[in-house]
Amino acid sequence: MSAQEPTVPGAVRRLPPSAVLPARTPVADAPWLAPLRQTGEFFILAALVVRMTFKRPFQFRELVEQFWFVASVTILPAALVSIPFGAVIALQVGSLLQQFGAQSFTGAGSVVAVVQQASPLIVALTIAGAGGSAICADLGARTIREEMDAMEVMGVSPVQRLVVPRVLAVTGVAVLLNGLTSVVGVLGGYFLNVYVQHGTPGSYLSSFSALAQLPDLYISEIKALIFGFLAGVIAAHRGLNPRPGPKGVGDAVNESVVIAFLLLFVVNVVLTAIYLQVVPAKVA
Amino acid sequence: MALTRPLEWRLLGKRITARRTLARERLRAPTPVKAGLQMGIEVVVEGLSKSFGRSPVWHDVTLTLPAGEVSVMLGPSGTGKTVFLKSLVGLLKPERGHVFVDGTDIVTCSERQLYQARRLFGVMFQDGALFGSMSLYDNIAFPLREHTKLREREIADIVMEKMGMVGLAGEEAKFPGQISGGMRKRAGLARALVLDPQIILCDEPDSGLDPVRTAYLSQLLIDLNAEIDATILIVTHNIQIAATVPDNIGMLFRGELVGFGPRELLLTSDEPVVSQFLAGRRIGPIGMAEEKDLATIAAEQAQVDSGHHDGGTAAPDLRIVTQLDPTPGMPPRQAVQRRKERVMSMLHTLPPAAREAILDSFSGAAAGPGMSAGEAAGQGMDAAGAWGGER
Numbered sequence: 001m002s003a004q005e006p007t008v009p010g011a012v013r014r015l016p017p018s019a020v021l022p023a024r025t026p027v028a029d030a031p032w033l034a035p036l037r038q039t040g041e042f043f044i045l046a047a048l049v050v051r052m053t054f055k056r057p058f059q060f061r062e063l064v065e066q067f068w069f070v071a072s073v074t075i076l077p078a079a080l081v082s083i084p085f086g087a088v089i090a091l092q093v094g095s096l097l098q099q100f101g102a103q104s105f106t107g108a109g110s111v112v113a114v115v116q117q118a119s120p121l122i123v124a125l126t127i128a129g130a131g132g133s134a135i136c137a138d139l140g141a142r143t144i145r146e147e148m149d150a151m152e153v154m155g156v157s158p159v160q161r162l163v164v165p166r167v168l169a170v171t172g173v174a175v176l177l178n179g180l181t182s183v184v185g186v187l188g189g190y191f192l193n194v195y196v197q198h199g200t201p202g203s204y205l206s207s208f209s210a211l212a213q214l215p216d217l218y219i220s221e222i223k224a225l226i227f228g229f230l231a232g233v234i235a236a237h238r239g240l241n242p243r244p245g246p247k248g249v250g251d252a253v254n255e256s257v258v259i260a261f262l263l264l265f266v267v268n269v270v271l272t273a274i275y276l277q278v279v280p281a282k283v284a
Numbered sequence: 285m286a287l288t289r290p291l292e293w294r295l296l297g298k299r300i301t302a303r304r305t306l307a308r309e310r311l312r313a314p315t316p317v318k319a320g321l322q323m324g325i326e327v328v329v330e331g332l333s334k335s336f337g338r339s340p341v342w343h344d345v346t347l348t349l350p351a352g353e354v355s356v357m358l359g360p361s362g363t364g365k366t367v368f369l370k371s372l373v374g375l376l377k378p379e380r381g382h383v384f385v386d387g388t389d390i391v392t393c394s395e396r397q398l399y400q401a402r403r404l405f406g407v408m409f410q411d412g413a414l415f416g417s418m419s420l421y422d423n424i425a426f427p428l429r430e431h432t433k434l435r436e437r438e439i440a441d442i443v444m445e446k447m448g449m450v451g452l453a454g455e456e457a458k459f460p461g462q463i464s465g466g467m468r469k470r471a472g473l474a475r476a477l478v479l480d481p482q483i484i485l486c487d488e489p490d491s492g493l494d495p496v497r498t499a500y501l502s503q504l505l506i507d508l509n510a511e512i513d514a515t516i517l518i519v520t521h522n523i524q525i526a527a528t529v530p531d532n533i534g535m536l537f538r539g540e541l542v543g544f545g546p547r548e549l550l551l552t553s554d555e556p557v558v559s560q561f562l563a564g565r566r567i568g569p570i571g572m573a574e575e576k577d578l579a580t581i582a583a584e585q586a587q588v589d590s591g592h593h594d595g596g597t598a599a600p601d602l603r604i605v606t607q608l609d610p611t612p613g614m615p616p617r618q619a620v621q622r623r624k625e626r627v628m629s630m631l632h633t634l635p636p637a638a639r640e641a642i643l644d645s646f647s648g649a650a651a652g653p654g655m656s657a658g659e660a661a662g663q664g665m666d667a668a669g670a671w672g673g674e675r
Contacts (some may be wrong), residue, residue: 027379140417149375150413150472154479155402163431 042243045159046233049167052160059165066169070131078126082114082181085122086188089113094197104203106193108211114185115212115220116275117175121268122185124177124227125171128260129268131233136256137237140249144258158240167232174228175221182220215279224272227264234260301610323618324352324515325386325404325482327372332341332381332391334367340539341367345381347534350626354509354516355611356526358550358561359536360570360582365519367409368536372517373405374398403431406412406481410488412472420447421456424475431479446474450504454641463485465492470501477508483515484508490522500521502529503608509618510610527551527605532624535561537570541550546627547607548641549634565596606645 093109139162142148148158152234195198238256242248310334326348333343341364348372349355360364367489370376372383374390383390414423418621421443447453460468469492476484486505490498502525509516516523526533534544537557543550550558560568568586588594610617624646631639 145416146409146413147415148412149370150407150409150415150475151403152375153373153405153407154430154475155399156427156430256577 015102019129026221029210030224039130042222042233042237045163045240046229048147048159049233049236052157052164053156053168055160059161062162062165063168066135066166067172068167069134070127070173071177073130074123074173075124075180077130078177078181079184082119082185083123084186085118086110086114086185087192089118090189090192091183091197094199096192098197100242101200103197106189106197106199107204107206107252110189110204111212111216112184113188114189115216115266116183116223117272118256119178119182119185120220120223120227120267121264122181122270123174123229124264125261127174127177127228128231128235128264129257131170131173132231132260133253133257135232136235136239136253137249139163139236140165140242140252143240143242144246144249157190159236163236167236170232170235171225171228174224176230178221178224182217213279219271219275219279223268226267226271230263230267234263286432289350320394323482323513326351327384327483327515327517329372330382330384332371332378332383334364334371334376334378339466340464342536342539342541343380345536346425347541349515349517349533349548350619350623352509352513353531353623354505354518354529354619355532355534355538355544356547357517357519357532357534358521358526359563361521363536363538365521365536366487369487369519372403372485374408384643403479404481404482406485408469408473408476408486408489410491411465412460412468412470414468414471414475416460419457419459419472420463423471424478425462427475427479432569442478443474449477450474451500452612464498466494471492473501473504477666480512481514481541482512484517486516486518488520488522489518490520490525496522498524499528503611505529505619506608507610507614509619510614517542521561523564526562528608531607531619545634546623546630546638546642548645549638551605552635552638552641563596565594567594600627639642 047111081136090106093113094103094106097105097109113190142162151161153157190201190204193204194201235256238252238259242252313555318621323634325418328348330346332345334341335343345368357368367376371378372385372390374383374393378391381391385401386404390398390399390401393401403541414420418426424443424446425439428434428442432439434442435535443456445454447456450473452474455463455467455471460471463471469489473489474487484505489505493501505516505518506529518529520526524672530547533543533550535550535558538543542555542557543553551562553559557566557570560570567581567584569581571580627642630647631642634642
């Protein structure tokens with residue numbers, strides 16, 4: 001160290017040699033609090049997305065492009081998944097009800113299972129898996145290439161410019177897609193019931209309309225909306241905070257899908273519980 | 285180029301007219317040569333400290349980037365030069381200290397103020413940080429489209445001018461993935477310049493560039509300073525730039541600001557860290573790793589004493605390399621006179637070697653621009669000064 005002492009007095013201004021910073025708020029830096037910090041950041045981002053949605057200028061072009069993109073990667077998988085899903089529910093419920101001699105109520109089973117549960121979940125899984133992962137990878141790659149920094153320095157908020165259109169696109173596609181999967185799922189159940197299990201079309205439809213009520217559709221769409229929003233914000237959050245390097249982006253995409261799946265099922269339980277408490281079941 | 289995107293222009297035109305109207309007045313006419321109308325802004329850094337988790341990057345950095353002058357921050361790789369640059373624009377939040385820009389404390393101000401203050405900055409990132417999904421044209425037009433209500437024709441004029449300035453004319457339609465690192469860097473500089481910033485920050489403008497292109501870039505930065513009188517900070521470890529471009533040089537090492545002052549102060553410094561760095565020698569306190577113990581220093585010294593090469597390549601007389609002048613035909617740099625007054629007032633605080641070098645440089649400058657241009661042409665380092673006239 002002695003070699004560094006200035007040989008000419010005042011040649012270079014020396015700063016006090018206390019090279020070690022006093023440990024700053026050690027609790028907040030604790031590694032076991034990392035999940036909490038991440039959760040906090042997630043909620044901040046979610047709130048920011050909501051706030052920035054109403055801030056001008058609105059990125060309409062980006063929204064349309066993202067909407068198109070997310071829809072194009074999710075419609076086919078969602079439809080293809082919902083056919084066997086509806087069919088399998090009809091099969092299971094149908095064979096169960098058959099034992100009670102109540103096969104004519106298979107249609108009712110499809111309402112409860114497909115519209116309320118299966119459809120929003122199928123939407124959530126395809127949205128998070130196909131749309132969210134692509135968004136996370138895109139944002140993550142941009143982050144590690146300092147594009148986000150560059151954008152911020154140019155006085156443009158990446159959240160407003162990039163994240164808001166993506167989250168809105170994912171949410172919007174989720175809501176619309178939910179209608180599609182509901183219909184396709186119920187149709188899948190119908191065809192299986194009518195053509196494979198030899199149920200009668202009339203009993204399927206009448207039991208369907210006997211138990212179905214509009215709130216079933218509402219909660220289904222509300223679920224899709226919330227799932228879509230969560231999947232979008234999770235993808236954006238992971239994409240904006242990857243660990244450095246290409247591997248960090250890969251990990252971030254992985255995390256975003258896993259976290260989204262876990263969270264969606266938990267949120268689904270909560271929403272279903274609330275729905276069952278709030279909306280009285282229709283008596284057939 | 286201009287004819288290939290009419291639909292997009294119409295869409296954009298609609299969007300832009302719906303934009304906020306404030307702060308657009310900062311925008312100048314397509315030809316920005318209006319030296320004197322605006323002046324660079326002083327950046328005052330006070331007691332800035334930054335750490336990542338438990339590991340400190342640097343602490344208690346205090347310096348002032350004088351308005352309209354060109355400054356260079358030197359330092360070995362990994363000493364937090366880029367972190368320092370990012371802290372200046374609020375991309376990273378230092379734990380302590382202040383960065384005052386135009387009355388705003390970047391460290392503590394609100395998000396809104398920060399976005400306002402950032403409009404003053406043009407930042408050239410290490411790898412250009414271009415948007416991979418956009419062509420070079422759209423990349424460079426991006427700040428204009430976001431922040432101005434200019435018509436697409438006017439935007440095209442500005443973009444083309446800046447692209448010509450960095451030698452990228454004709455490459456508008458290319459995407460960042462299709463061009464070399466040096467071109468990305470220059471495109472990044474062009475993008476940083478379109479809004480005529482008052483403070484320009486360059487993160488290692490030389491990395492990935494050959495010495496000749498580095499010399500051109502150095503000349504470009506000096507010309508830019510003459511044209512728009514912007515405050516410029518270059519973060520680099522390139523000695524060629526450090527010797528020829530800046531008015532002021534600072535150096536970061538081992539988490540501290542070793543010093544910051546007029547270029548002569550560091551170029552003539554006997555501080556081992558500084559002289560080792562400028563000479564590019566292995567002998568001295570800077571090692572391959574962050575820390576270098578006394579035993580290693582002694583062993584290396586013994587090797588050199590017995591005739592082994594010390595690794596240094598830089599000219600030993602770096603202190604007499606003259607600073608670049610603007611290309612003939614450019615307006616004179618306004619910073620020169622301001623700097624002269626500032627440096628003369630602090631002359632008595634400087635060590636004798638620096639004092640002598642400063643007085644020498646001023647007496648040379650007093651002989652007139654023709655004289656200093658001749659001197660510049662004589663210097664091997666000043667290739668850009670001699671060739672710049674061909675631009």
